[in-house]
Amino acid sequence: MNTEFKPKIVVFCCNWCSYAASDAAGVARRKMKPYFNVIRVMCTGRIDPLFILQAFILGADGVMIAGCHPGECHYQKGNLDAHRRVNFLRAVLGQAGLGDRLEMHFIAAGEPNKFQVEVNRFVEKIQSLGPSPLKGKNKKPLEEPTKRQTLLGALTFIFNTTGAKPESWSPASEEEMIEGFGSPVYDPDKCLGCGACMRLCPEEVIRFDEVDGTQVISHFYSNCITCRKCEENCPYEAVKVEKGFELQSFLQRKAIKDLDMKLRQCSVCGRYFAPECLLDDIKKKEELEFLPSEIFEICPDCKRTQLAGHFKKIFNLEPLGIT
Numbered sequence: 001m002n003t004e005f006k007p008k009i010v011v012f013c014c015n016w017c018s019y020a021a022s023d024a025a026g027v028a029r030r031k032m033k034p035y036f037n038v039i040r041v042m043c044t045g046r047i048d049p050l051f052i053l054q055a056f057i058l059g060a061d062g063v064m065i066a067g068c069h070p071g072e073c074h075y076q077k078g079n080l081d082a083h084r085r086v087n088f089l090r091a092v093l094g095q096a097g098l099g100d101r102l103e104m105h106f107i108a109a110g111e112p113n114k115f116q117v118e119v120n121r122f123v124e125k126i127q128s129l130g131p132s133p134l135k136g137k138n139k140k141p142l143e144e145p146t147k148r149q150t151l152l153g154a155l156t157f158i159f160n161t162t163g164a165k166p167e168s169w170s171p172a173s174e175e176e177m178i179e180g181f182g183s184p185v186y187d188p189d190k191c192l193g194c195g196a197c198m199r200l201c202p203e204e205v206i207r208f209d210e211v212d213g214t215q216v217i218s219h220f221y222s223n224c225i226t227c228r229k230c231e232e233n234c235p236y237e238a239v240k241v242e243k244g245f246e247l248q249s250f251l252q253r254k255a256i257k258d259l260d261m262k263l264r265q266c267s268v269c270g271r272y273f274a275p276e277c278l279l280d281d282i283k284k285k286e287e288l289e290f291l292p293s294e295i296f297e298i299c300p301d302c303k304r305t306q307l308a309g310h311f312k313k314i315f316n317l318e319p320l321g322i323t
């Protein structure tokens with residue numbers, strides 16, 4: 001009986017080059033180990049990192065990406081984008097002991113021999129590594145409300161299942177950088193805590209919390225999609241979005257503290273209502289010089305109540321039932 005380990009291997013092939021090479025290899029009846037399934041995509045640039053992670057989560061023992069040679073992509077640089085993502089994923093998966101199970105190769109339509117050689121070599125390599133530690137651990141693809149949350153869930157699942165502890169890691173160069181990751185970075189000398197960045201962030205990355213009379217600004221690193229809305233809308237140029245990826249920050253599901261600033265306490269009701277530095281800055285504006293300084297010591301609710309009282313004194317509102 002043949003007791004050879006029969007791995008499950010997924011080979012993503014670009015329509016224009018590698019798929020044609022795989023077809024030609026088949027037509028020429030080249031001998032290949034029968035443990036791989038080809039998935040044809042129009043371009044390797046279409047392969048989202050999640051496709052690869054989901055393949056592993058669903059039990060693939062190895063994943064190979066095969067695309068056009070550099071400079072020959074039908075969509076200009078889809079193959080190079082895929083190469084960057086694969087380098088990135090190899091580094092991240094490497095920490096969970098899965099990095100060697102992912103490879104990318106450039107194989108032209110006229111290279112059926114290369115396709116045969118690379119696939120056979122990869123199959124043998126995976127056979128020597130044995131079954132993936134994720135095998136049989138999950139039957140369904142992971143699905144979360146957003147793609148970002150699904151990616152976070154997939155990596156969390158992989159590290160939890162393998163028992164590996166993610167180490168601090170960032171891409172060393174553009175060659176392994178992945179797009180769409182970064183975080184807001186605050187300038188403590190410029191930020192006045194106005195809250196525009198928090199209100200305009202579409203991903204609820206930025207948090208403002210009141211803690212013992214201070215306003216704490218923090219952000220959820222893993223949610224930032226680097227849209228730059230915070231940066232573009234800050235009236236004080238106090239926040240910049242820096243692109244980059246850091247594995248531990250990405251996987252930790254808690255807010256990272258950026259700044260804190262003292263809040264002013266309302267002189268009437270005693271509640272904390274706005275940052276001291278913001279109110280002082282507004283007070284300094286020339287066009288507001290005519291305002292009495294006490295107005296900056298009162299919260300908006302108490303101001304409204306006082307204003308209503310003034311109106312009642314000025315106008316006779318009793319016929320309207322307002323006393």
Ligand code: SF4
Binds near residue numbers: 234235
């Ligand atoms: S918009 Fe600018 S000033 Fe306002 S809280 Fe954000 S970073 Fe600070």
Ligand code: SF4
Binds near residue numbers: 183
């Ligand atoms: S870059 Fe976009 S997603 Fe990130 S914190 Fe700023 S507004 Fe939010």
